[in-house]
Amino acid sequence: MTEHAPVLPLWLCETCERPWPCVTRRAELLGEQDPVHLAYYLSLCLISAGQDMSWAPPDVLRRRFIGWLP
Numbered sequence: 001m002t003e004h005a006p007v008l009p010l011w012l013c014e015t016c017e018r019p020w021p022c023v024t025r026r027a028e029l030l031g032e033q034d035p036v037h038l039a040y041y042l043s044l045c046l047i048s049a050g051q052d053m054s055w056a057p058p059d060v061l062r063r064r065f066i067g068w069l070p
C-alpha cells in the first residue's frame, strides 16, 4: 500500500503534499501496472479530479495526470 495516496478534493499527495501523482507515486505506478491499465486508471482519476477541481484549467490537469506517461 502506497504512502503517496491522493488527499481529496485537492488531490495532494498525503506524504509529499505535492500535486498528485507526485514523483514517487508516478514511479510506483509505472512499476505496478502495465501501460494500458495505468492510462485507464489515470483517466478515471483525471475525470474525478476535474469534478473536484472544476476551477482548474483542463489542460493543466490533463498534463498532470496523463501527460507524464511514457
Ligand SMILES: [Zn+2]
Binding pocket: 003, 004, 005, 013, 014, 015, 016, 017, 018, 022, 023, 024, 025
Ligand atoms: Zn508523494
